[in-house]
Amino acid sequence: MTTVDRAIREAFAPSGVLRASINFGNPILATRGTNGEPRGISVDLATELARQLELPLELVTFDAAGKAVTGVANGDVDFGFFAIDRVRAEEIAFSNPYVLIQGSYLVRSESHIRTNAEVDRSGVRVAVGTGSAYDLFLTRELKHAEIIRGSTSPEVVNTFLRDKLDVAAGVTQQLEADAQRLGGMRLLPGNFMQIQQAMGIAKSRGIVAAAWLNDYVVEQVRSGFVRDAIAQQQIEGVAVPDL
Structure with a gap:
C-alpha cells in the first residue's frame, strides 16, 4: 500500500476493522437470510468495499x-x-446515488383519498418510520396533515392499522x-418522492475518504456491479442512475 492508501484505510477503519452499517428497515437494501444473516445489495457493496480496501469486514445491523x-x-x-x-448531510458525506427507489402512500380500500395531493389536508394523519427519509421529507413538505411516527419503517403499516390512521x-x-x-388496502397512484440511495461516511473522516467512497460508488454503478447485484437479489421496482 502507498502512503495515501494507508491514510485512506485509516480514515475508513481507524480500529483496523471496517464496520458497515446495515439497515434492515429498508428491505430494498438488506434482509435476513434463512439463518438470520444479513443479505442484500448493501451487503454486497460493503463486501466489495472491504475487499478493495484489504480490510476485514464487520456488519453492524x-x-x-x-x-x-x-x-x-x-x-x-x-x-x-x-x-x-x-438534514443528514450536516454530519454525513454522501456519495452519488447507486440506486433510485420510490416512496408511496397506502390507504384503506374504502378511503376517500384518491391522489397524493389529497393527503396534505387538515385532519389527515400519516404514519411514517421515525427518522426515515420519508419522515424527514414529509416533515418539510406536509403543511396541513399530521405526521404520526412509528418505531421503524417496517412497522408503519402496523401503526397505521392499530391507531386507525x-x-x-x-x-x-x-x-x-x-x-x-x-x-x-391500496396504494395511491404514482409516488410522493424519489429516493436517492447512497453510501455515506461521517464528514469527520475527512474529504479524501469521502471522495474515495464516491469514486468507489461511481465505479460500481458504471461497471454493472450494482445492476448485477440487484438482479441476483431479485429486487424489483428500482432504477440504477446514469452516472
Whole structure:
C-alpha cells in the first residue's frame, strides 16, 4: 500500500476493522437470510468495499435508518447506506446515488383519498418510520396533515392499522407487500418522492475518504456491479442512475 492508501484505510477503519452499517428497515437494501444473516445489495457493496480496501469486514445491523445514521455520525460504525437528505448531510458525506427507489402512500380500500395531493389536508394523519427519509421529507413538505411516527419503517403499516390512521408512507415495495399480505388496502397512484440511495461516511473522516467512497460508488454503478447485484437479489421496482 502507498502512503495515501494507508491514510485512506485509516480514515475508513481507524480500529483496523471496517464496520458497515446495515439497515434492515429498508428491505430494498438488506434482509435476513434463512439463518438470520444479513443479505442484500448493501451487503454486497460493503463486501466489495472491504475487499478493495484489504480490510476485514464487520456488519453492524440496525432496524431503522435513523439509528444507522446516528451510528455513522457518532463513529460507532464506519460507513453506511442511506437516502440522501439535507438534514443528514450536516454530519454525513454522501456519495452519488447507486440506486433510485420510490416512496408511496397506502390507504384503506374504502378511503376517500384518491391522489397524493389529497393527503396534505387538515385532519389527515400519516404514519411514517421515525427518522426515515420519508419522515424527514414529509416533515418539510406536509403543511396541513399530521405526521404520526412509528418505531421503524417496517412497522408503519402496523401503526397505521392499530391507531386507525388515514395514510401510511414508505418504500413502495414494502407497502405493496403489506397490502397483499393483509388485504383491504391500496396504494395511491404514482409516488410522493424519489429516493436517492447512497453510501455515506461521517464528514469527520475527512474529504479524501469521502471522495474515495464516491469514486468507489461511481465505479460500481458504471461497471454493472450494482445492476448485477440487484438482479441476483431479485429486487424489483428500482432504477440504477446514469452516472
